[in-house]
Amino acid sequence: MHYNLGFQREKVNIEENKSLSGLTFFNSRGHARFYAEPETIGELRDALRMAAEENLRIQVIGSGTHTILPDGGINGLLISMKRLKGITIKGALITAMAGESLDEVINTAIEHNLMGLEEFGGIPGTIAAAIRINASSQSKHIGEYHFYTDTMTFDGKIHRKPDYLDFFNSRRNILEENEILLSTTLRLKEGKRTAEARIKKERYTELMFIPPCKNFIGNVFKDGSTYKASDLIKKAGMVGDKGLRCEFSSVQSNCLFSYPECTEKDVKKLIEMAVNEVERICGEHLELSVSIVSEN
Numbered sequence: 150m151h152y153n154l155g156f157q158r159e160k161v162n163i164e165e166n167k168s169l170s171g172l173t174f175f176n177s178r179g180h181a182r183f184y185a186e187p188e189t190i191g192e193l194r195d196a197l198r199m200a201a202e203e204n205l206r207i208q209v210i211g212s213g214t215h216t217i218l219p220d221g222g223i224n225g226l227l228i229s230m231k232r233l234k235g236i237t238i239k240g241a242l243i244t245a246m247a248g249e250s251l252d253e254v255i256n257t258a259i260e261h262n263l264m265g266l267e268e269f270g271g272i273p274g275t276i277a278a279a280i281r282i283n284a285s286s287q288s289k290h291i292g293e294y295h296f297y298t299d300t301m302t303f304d305g306k307i308h309r310k311p312d313y314l315d316f317f318n319s320r321r322n323i324l325e326e327n328e329i330l331l332s333t334t335l336r337l338k339e340g341k342r343t344a345e346a347r348i349k350k351e352r353y354t355e356l357m358f359i360p361p362c363k364n365f366i367g368n369v370f371k372d373g374s375t376y377k378a379s380d381l382i383k384k385a386g387m388v389g390d391k392g393l394r395c396e397f398s399s400v401q402s403n404c405l406f407s408y409p410e411c412t413e414k415d416v417k418k419l420i421e422m423a424v425n426e427v428e429r430i431c432g433e434h435l436e437l438s439v440s441i442v443s444e445n
């Protein structure tokens with residue numbers, strides 16, 4: 150179905166009854182009532198108008214490596230931002246549209262003698278989600294490079310969020326519930342050692358141990374200021390088989406591997422068990438990093 154309003158020039162393609170299978174690393178079984186992959190800001194606005202007119206719930210994803218969609222499906226509009234592309238450079242500033250992969254942003258920055266992002270090498274997914282969850286590598290957060298972000302609220306209005314509003318306390322979300330990230334601008338360091346930067350990035354990619362692939366959910370919980378979630382999961386004895394069709398990895402214990410027949414219920418159950426056991430044994434409350442979308 151093509152949807153546009155009379156006075157809009159752009160048309161967004163909206164698929165009906167779209168299978169969720171393959172849209173995220175966790176293979177959900179359900180369907181989305183409506184699904185759109187806008188390639189321009191105009192198309193995104195069209196999709197949002199359609200949702201408002203039809204009174205639909207809106208759910209946003211990037212490339213889906215960090216989201217668990219419900220097996221019962223989504224009775225609304227699912228928007229994937231992965232096709233909204235473009236990168237521009239101005240001095241030490243790099244601006245990337247929501248759908249650019251973090252990997253592409255790092256490579257483009259290095260090509261233009263801009264340094265700082267190498268440590269995020271190997272993290273799968275889009276730049277928008279990396280900013281949304283304040284992606285981290287070792288003890289570094291991508292928010293440290295944030296300059297400003299442009300967003301669109303569900304009413305189609307565009308907003309600019311500069312960095313001075315203290316968004317990047319690592320436990321807070323930069324976006325409101327009704328806000329979609331359009332593009333983000335990072336301020337990097339200018340330098341000439343591009344060969345070294347490339348090697349550094351590759352080293353971090355190798356350090357990932359688990360190559361990004363379907364069925365792996367990485368960084369399930371956020372690290373705290375005094376602990377690493379992976380250490381607590383290990384200490385609480387949550388690694389390995391717990392009688393469910395998914396388990397925390399023995400190589401990277403904050404990564405969850407799901408078997409093909411695994412359901413959303415299995416994942417939720419394992420996460421709940423981990424939270425309870427870590428609280429009981431370690432006295433810490435784990436906070437989810439992965440996004441779990443509820444049904445309806």
Ligand SMILES: Cc1cc2nc3c(=O)[nH]c(=O)nc-3n(C[C@H](O)[C@H](O)[C@H](O)COP(=O)(O)OP(=O)(O)OC[C@H]3O[C@@H](n4cnc5c(N)ncnc54)[C@H](O)[C@@H]3O)c2cc1C
Pocket residue numbers: 174208209210211212213214215216230247271272273274275276277278279280281282283284285286324328329330331357359360361362365366367368404440
């Ligand atoms: C093997 C593996 C290793 C990983 N290692 C790391 C790691 O070291 N550090 C780390 O931080 N993460 C890690 N991750 C987690 C994850 O891949 C990243 O955090 C990545 O940024 C998610 O990108 P995505 O586009 O796939 O997100 P998605 O799953 O598509 O979305 C994640 C969240 O962002 C929201 N979102 C996406 N796009 C937008 C937008 N345009 N506007 C508003 N909201 C949006 C979604 O609603 C959802 O809540 C790892 C994952 C895997 C599979």
